[in-house]
Amino acid sequence: METVTTVVSSARFEQGLGYGDFLADAAVNRDKFEQNYENPVLTEEDRLFFRRVSELAEGPRRLLAIAEPWCGDVYRELPTAVHIAECAGMELRVFLRDDNPDIMDEFLSNNGKSRAIPVFAFYTADTRYIAHFTERSASAHAGLALAMDEARAQLGLPASASFGNLPSSERQVFFHEVVSRIEPHTEQWRRDAVKEIRQLLATALNLSDAA
Amino acid sequence: MAVQNEIPIVYTIRGCDSCTKLLKKWDAEGIPYDERRVELSQATLDEARQYGRLVPIVVWPDGQVEQGFEDSFGCMI
Numbered sequence: 001m002e003t004v005t006t007v008v009s010s011a012r013f014e015q016g017l018g019y020g021d022f023l024a025d026a027a028v029n030r031d032k033f034e035q036n037y038e039n040p041v042l043t044e045e046d047r048l049f050f051r052r053v054s055e056l057a058e059g060p061r062r063l064l065a066i067a068e069p070w071c072g073d074v075y076r077e078l079p080t081a082v083h084i085a086e087c088a089g090m091e092l093r094v095f096l097r098d099d100n101p102d103i104m105d106e107f108l109s110n111n112g113k114s115r116a117i118p119v120f121a122f123y124t125a126d127t128r129y130i131a132h133f134t135e136r137s138a139s140a141h142a143g144l145a146l147a148m149d150e151a152r153a154q155l156g157l158p159a160s161a162s163f164g165n166l167p168s169s170e171r172q173v174f175f176h177e178v179v180s181r182i183e184p185h186t187e188q189w190r191r192d193a194v195k196e197i198r199q200l201l202a203t204a205l206n207l208s209d210a211a
Numbered sequence: 212m213a214v215q216n217e218i219p220i221v222y223t224i225r226g227c228d229s230c231t232k233l234l235k236k237w238d239a240e241g242i243p244y245d246e247r248r249v250e251l252s253q254a255t256l257d258e259a260r261q262y263g264r265l266v267p268i269v270v271w272p273d274g275q276v277e278q279g280f281e282d283s284f285g286c287m288i
Binding site: 097 | 224225226228249250251252253256263264265275276277278279281287288
């Protein structure tokens with residue numbers, strides 16, 4: 001049998017910050033966290049789902065978030081995790097990415113190359129791992145890729161053009177074109193993240209669907 | 212935006228790989244710079260956002276602005 005080792009023990013989990021302490025310590029973006037908390041994307045059906053799964057014997061009772069206050073994806077998505085924890089009675093603990101590299105190393109993305117945040121990892125009451133969500137929804141990743149394709153077409157750039165291989169002046173124009181295309185979709189992508197989290201939990205808990 | 216700087220200003224974040232790579236390159240090349248860490252204060256973050264969204268953000272003495280370094284699209288500020 002494969003032995004799974006993790007640095008996220010019950011004792012370590014309990015060392016994480018409560019959301020209130022995370023926010024109180026945040027030097028930046030408190031207003032954006034508060035705005036997104038006041039503008040929740042969870043539907044009543046979502047809340048019922050999270051309550052239901054949290055009541056399962058092996059269901060999620062602990063939610064670990066890896067975050068940094070400066071990060072746009074974090075101030076958009078972490079308030080959603082707070083709502084999930086609140087509605088389902090889960091214990092939420094926030095760990096700063098750059099103070100907790102050993103925890104971050106367990107959730108690397110992009111084939112182990114990226115320390116993308118936020119990470120939301122769900123655990124049982126005795127801190128056994130269930131599932132985790134990273135950074136942003138699949139639709140957001142796809143939307144970003146599409147925005148880059150459209151921006152290349154708009155600017156007459158080759159398909160191989162990227163932030164890394166364009167001259168500085170063209171890179172800035174390309175960046176602005178991409179951002180202008182993704183910003184109208186960020187609210188939908190927040191809603192899509194909830195659907196994705198539901199699906200991740202449903203799959204991990206062998207539920208027939210995420211409803 | 213009026214810029215009065217003799218050396219490039221670079222807005223960075225702790226733990227940002229692209230920022231680290233850029234500063235390592237400049238250190239190796241002996242390029243002096245004024246590093247401003249955006250995660251340390253809202254005022255610095257707001258200052259950086261006047262120029263862009265993707266760190267590192269470089270403001271050159273002639274006013275030219277660059278965002279990002281190499282092939283990354285990580286967290287935006």
